[in-house]
Amino acid sequence: MADQETDSALPRLNDSVALLPGIGPKRAALLSKLGIVTLRDLLFHLPRAYEDRRTITPIDSVEEGQTVTILGEVVSARNVRLRGRMSLAAVTVRDDSGRMNVTFFGRGFLANTTFRPGVRAFFTGEVGAYNGPCLKNPEYETMTGDDEDRLHTGRVVPLYPLTEGVSHRQLRRWIHAELDRTAPALKETLPASLLEAHGFPPIHDALRRVHFPEDPAEAQAARTRFAYEELLAMQLAILQGRVTRLAEEKGYRHRINGPVLKGLGKALPFDLTPAQDRVISEVLADMASPRPMARLIQGDVGCGKTMVAIHAMAAAADGGYQTALMAPTEVLAEQHHLHLRDLLAPLGLNVALLTGTMRGAKALHASVARGGIHVLVGTQALFQEATLFHRLGLVIVDEQHRFGVLQRERLVAKGAHADVLHMTATPIPRTLAITVYGGMDVSVIDALPPGRLPVKTRRIPPSKVAGMYDYIRREAEAGRQTYIICPLIEESETRDDLTALLSHYEALSDGPLAGLRTALLHGRLDPGEKEDIMRSFKAGRVDVLFSTTVIEVGVDVPAATTMVIEDAAQFGLTQLHQLRGRVGRGKDQAHCFLLGKPKTKDGAKRLDILCRHDSGFEIAEADLEMRGPGEFRGVRQAGLSDLRVADLIRDVRLLDRARRDAEAILQADPRLEDPTHRMLKETGEHPDHLRL
Numbered sequence: 001m002a003d004q005e006t007d008s009a010l011p012r013l014n015d016s017v018a019l020l021p022g023i024g025p026k027r028a029a030l031l032s033k034l035g036i037v038t039l040r041d042l043l044f045h046l047p048r049a050y051e052d053r054r055t056i057t058p059i060d061s062v063e064e065g066q067t068v069t070i071l072g073e074v075v076s077a078r079n080v081r082l083r084g085r086m087s088l089a090a091v092t093v094r095d096d097s098g099r100m101n102v103t104f105f106g107r108g109f110l111a112n113t114t115f116r117p118g119v120r121a122f123f124t125g126e127v128g129a130y131n132g133p134c135l136k137n138p139e140y141e142t143m144t145g146d147d148e149d150r151l152h153t154g155r156v157v158p159l160y161p162l163t164e165g166v167s168h169r170q171l172r173r174w175i176h177a178e179l180d181r182t183a184p185a186l187k188e189t190l191p192a193s194l195l196e197a198h199g200f201p202p203i204h205d206a207l208r209r210v211h212f213p214e215d216p217a218e219a220q221a222a223r224t225r226f227a228y229e230e231l232l233a234m235q236l237a238i239l240q241g242r243v244t245r246l247a248e249e250k251g252y253r254h255r256i257n258g259p260v261l262k263g264l265g266k267a268l269p270f271d272l273t274p275a276q277d278r279v280i281s282e283v284l285a286d287m288a289s290p291r292p293m294a295r296l297i298q299g300d301v302g303c304g305k306t307m308v309a310i311h312a313m314a315a316a317a318d319g320g321y322q323t324a325l326m327a328p329t330e331v332l333a334e335q336h337h338l339h340l341r342d343l344l345a346p347l348g349l350n351v352a353l354l355t356g357t358m359r360g361a362k363a364l365h366a367s368v369a370r371g372g373i374h375v376l377v378g379t380q381a382l383f384q385e386a387t388l389f390h391r392l393g394l395v396i397v398d399e400q401h402r403f404g405v406l407q408r409e410r411l412v413a414k415g416a417h418a419d420v421l422h423m424t425a426t427p428i429p430r431t432l433a434i435t436v437y438g439g440m441d442v443s444v445i446d447a448l449p450p451g452r453l454p455v456k457t458r459r460i461p462p463s464k465v466a467g468m469y470d471y472i473r474r475e476a477e478a479g480r481q482t483y484i485i486c487p488l489i490e491e492s493e494t495r496d497d498l499t500a501l502l503s504h505y506e507a508l509s510d511g512p513l514a515g516l517r518t519a520l521l522h523g524r525l526d527p528g529e530k531e532d533i534m535r536s537f538k539a540g541r542v543d544v545l546f547s548t549t550v551i552e553v554g555v556d557v558p559a560a561t562t563m564v565i566e567d568a569a570q571f572g573l574t575q576l577h578q579l580r581g582r583v584g585r586g587k588d589q590a591h592c593f594l595l596g597k598p599k600t601k602d603g604a605k606r607l608d609i610l611c612r613h614d615s616g617f618e619i620a621e622a623d624l625e626m627r628g629p630g631e632f633r634g635v636r637q638a639g640l641s642d643l644r645v646a647d648l649i650r651d652v653r654l655l656d657r658a659r660r661d662a663e664a665i666l667q668a669d670p671r672l673e674d675p676t677h678r679m680l681k682e683t684g685e686h687p688d689h690l691r692l
Contacts, residue, residue, distance in 0.1 A: 013040040013185050020174060027170075033163040039182045042175060046210055046226065046645055047158035050219055051124050051139065054155060060097035062127045069124040070135075071095060071143075071153070072102075077111035091115045093123070101134040114142065122153065141168055151176060156213050175211055183207055189679040190229060194661065200225040224654065227646040231655050235662035236672070236680065242440075243670060250417045251292035252393050256284040258318025263347045264311065275447040276304050280311045282443050283421065287315050287394075293419035299445030300616035301581025302452065302556075305423045306336070308445070309396050310343060312421055313375055317349055321393025322368070323375045326382050326411055330355045331521070331550045332398065334531045337377045338538075339556070344375060354378035354387065358527050361386070383410040396421045425578065425616070454614040455563070455584040457592040459607055468564070468593055469512035475562055476516050476543035480588060482562040484508070484546045485579055487570050489522050499566040499596075505546040513544055521547040549575065551582055558586030568594035569603030573623040576610050 017036060018028035028037075036042050057068040072093030080088040087108025092101055102123055104110050115121070125138025139159065143149050151172055160171045188195075188203050195202065201209060206222040213219035255261075272280070279297060286293035297305050313323045325340075327333040337353040344351050352364055352373045361381070367373050371390030381387065392415030412420055422440065460468050472482045486501040501522060509518045519542045521533050530550075537545050538557050545551075545560075549571075563583045568576060576594075584590035594611070598604040609622045646654070665677065672681035 013043075013182065014038050017042050017174075020178070022170075023174065027166070030163055030165040034161060034166070039178060040186075042178055043183060043186075043207060044226075044644075045160060045171065045175070046223065047219070048161050049159045050213070050216060051122070051157045051159060052216065053122065053153050053157050058097035059093075059095050059100045059133075062100065062133050064127050064129060064133065066127050067125065068127060068135075069122060070100070071120065071122055072100075074115045074117050074119045074121070075099065076117060077115040079108035079111040081108070089115065093121075101130055101132060102138060102140075103130055103134060103136050105137060114140075120145070148173065151212075156216055156219060158211055158219075172211075179208055179211065187679065189682075190225075190232075191676040191680070193676070194232075198225075198228065198657070200228070223645065227651050228654050228658055230644065230646045231651065231658035232662055233680070235655075235659050236666065239662050239666055240670075240672075243666065251290055251419065252287075252319065252321065252417065253290055254284075254287040254315050254321070254393065254419070255318040256288050256315050258315070260317045260347050260349065261311065261314040264314045264343070267343070267346065270449075272307065273304060273445075273447050273449055275299075275445045276308055279308050279443040279445055282441070283308060283312050284315055286441070287312065287419055292417045293421065293441075295420075295441045295443060296422040296424065297443050297445065298424055300448070301425045301578060302585050303425075303445040303448055305425065305445060306339065306398075308443075309398075309421060309423060310340065312394055312396070312419075313340070313344065313349075314347070316394040316419075317344075317374050319393065321391050322371065322373065322389050322415075323394040323396065324382050324389065324392060324411060324414070325375065325377045325396040325398065327377070327379060327398045329523075329550055330357070330379055330527055331523075331530055331534065333377050333379050334527060335534060335556065336398070338531070338535070340375055340377060349374040351375045351377065353527075354381045355527055356381045356384075383414065387414070389414050391415075392418050394419050394421065396423065398423045425581065453584060453587075453589050455580050455590045455592050457580060457594065457611045457614070459568075459594045459611065465595065466512065469508070472513065472544065472562060472564075473516065479540065479559065480561040481537065481540070481542065481557065481559050482544045482564065483551065483560060483579075483582055484544060484564045484566070485551075486546070486548060486566045489524065489548060497567075498570060501546055501548055504566065508544075508546075516543040517541065518544045518546060521545055521550060523548065523550050549579065551579075556585055557582070560585070561588050561590040563590070563592040565592070565594055567596040569596055569598035569600070569607055571606075573606045573609060573619055576606065577616055577619045580610070581616075 015038060016028060017023050017031055017039060018025050020039075020042075023031070031037070031042075034045060036045050051069060053069055055069070056071045057066075059070055059072065062068050062070070070093070072095050075092045075094050077089060077091045080090050082088055086106055088106070089104040089108050089110040090101065091103070091111065092099055119142055121140050121142040123135050123138045123140050125135040128134050128136050130136065141152060143153070148169075152169055157168075158172065159168055162168065162171075183204050186203055186207075190200065190203075194200070200206065201222060206225045209218045210222035210226065213222065283293070283295060283297075286295055297308055299305050309325070313325075316323050325336055327336055333353060333355060337351060341351040350373050352367070352375070354361065354364055354368075354376055355378055364373070365386055365388070368376055369388045369390055376382065376387075376389075395412050395415065395418050397411070397420070412418055475482060484504070486499045486504055488498050488500045490500050490502045501520070505518065505520050509516075519533050519537065521530060525533070533542070533545070536542050537560075540559055560583050563580055565571065565576065565579055571579070580592040583592065592610075594607050598607060609619065613619050613622070665672070665680070668674075669677055672678070
């Protein structure tokens with residue numbers, strides 16, 4: 001947040017927290033782990049949750065299933081050793097109405113350190129049963145018996161993100177003192193018009209209410225103000241970047257009716273879908289414009305994004321420009337190379353593959369630099385210093401969320417104002433799309449090629465596994481193929497509960513699948529071996545391909561109709577959907593079989609969602625709800641996991657509001673030069689990773 005010194009006697013908001021009473025250098029080092037370095041950081045270290053300690057539940061009134069707060073005195077505490085190295089702190093507490101048990105699994109040491117007899121503490125958690133009513137792993141806070149306890153009890157109490165060596169109690173004390181001493185140095189960051197329009201409290205009131213509210217509603221109102229401000233600053237930065245890009249007139253004007261593009265249209269052995277035609281038109285219009293293209297093609301697995309990209313490559317080649325296509329894995333890069341070569345070589349284009357492990361790269365680098373290669377497909381080797389282009393006019397990044405922003409920019413920088421096309425088969429929920437990709441134009445391919453059938457997905461219990469292998473054998477006899485996916489390449493001492501690829505391959509090839517043509521694919525093979533294996537599988541010379549997740553994206557084998565995923569609950573929901581998308585790419589009915597018993601409720605929920613939904617967009621929404629935006633694939637690289645207040649799931653309406661307000665502000669004041677927007681401009685100076 002921005003600040004303004006209004007009085008020379010006021011502390012400086014950029015002063016170190018080490019200067020505060022009771023902190024010093026050692027505690028300042030601990031606070032730095034929480035991102036608290038300055039006084040400003042301390043003030044804006046906002047609570048993650050609250051406990052309503054205005055009402056304390058007597059022990060004799062607790063009921064199983066309730067979430068309660070009790071205030072009890074420790075009667076006894078034992079460190080109970082469990083199997084292995086685990087331990088449990090078994091604590092008995094009492095109040096005037098009775099006694100109950102409190103247990104802390106995995107934290108037996110608390111019995112010897114924190115919960116000595118006579119200690120009084122608050123405990124908040126859900127009531128369960130363990131030798132009677134019990135709180136299992138509750139939040140807790142010990143009382144000291146001094147006047148300061150009034151800051152921590154009898155009110156709505158903030159709970160903060162913590163690190164080892166820093167307690168809620170300490171943070172409350174330090175923040176409470178600085179609200180009176182330091183907060184007056186802050187100047188309002190939101191224009192009065194927005195405060196009035198949305199009913200937000202001024203910044204000083206909002207800080208006091210968010211840290212020490214009178215009631216939960218007051219805390220929520222203050223939090224909403226800061227979440228809105230965070231989202232508004234982000235949207236202003238994104239939209240300003242977009243405005244700058246659209247004003248740029250230094251891009252290439254590509255030919256969109258040249259001989260290569262026309263030849264491609266005549267050579268295709270199938271008709272494009274209306275969705276593909278629409279997106280191709282959008283891409284070609286961008287390429288014909290004098291402004292550099294920055295477009296994302298978003299679509300579910302198997303929707304035909306690559307064919308759109310091929311049309312863009314043809315248009316670039318018609319103008320004498322080179323294309324670089326970057327993929328996240330060697331297997332995917334190799335598949336793209338084979339597919340593009342088959343389609344573009346007959347049109348006179350040279351397509352080459354460059355990966356970090358291939359041999360002969362020096363000669364290939366020379367050919368690319370003199371313009372002998374029209375389309376260069378590869379992995380991160382494309383943006384290394386040794387790779388120089390003659391006339392790079394188009395950059396395509398497949399599964400772009402797999403790369404960091406700086407990695408993508410290093411490749412784009414190898415061309416002067418090259419057009420950029422991003423592709424992802426990981427559908428992004430609308431709540432994230434307008435934030436993550438707000439600086440790009442977005443095209444959605446929302447239809448699959450005609451004749452595609454949804455993949456039937458179901459869990460296979462151990463009693464049905466033998467029958468599944470019989471089914472795989474019948475499919476092979478009918479000329480249809482199977483993938484079997486394992487989470488590990490070989491046995492691991494730390495994960496001996498998971499299926500290892502190498503041993504599983506041997507056991508099945510010599511057992512239930514004996515006589516079938518099987519092959520192994522994993523990341524430790526060299527590029528030539530992987531290319532040979534995938535070529536054999538695609539040609540139908542392999543019945544069952546055993547693999548790790550290296551085939552997760554991009555691999556297109558129409559005859560593959562069965563996907564078997566071992567230990568399926570170990571994979572993320574979006575990753576499971578991507579794996580399932582490797583089958584069902586032809587006309588035959590495809591099946592996805594999920595094996596292994598989930599060890600967690602979330603694992604079981606992921607498998608249930610996958611069995612019930614075949615739409616990648618529905619699965620993306622469910623994945624976002626389960627994991628949160630900070631863990632959603634692609635969001636971490638976009639910087640959204642750095643949001644400190646806003647939550648893109650519960651704040652979707654607030655995000656829409658911030659987006660509309662940002663658009664209105666920039667329409668009236670594109671450079672934020674108006675004095676009322678000066679503070680917005682300062683608070684909107686986000687790190688570069690938010691400027692997409």
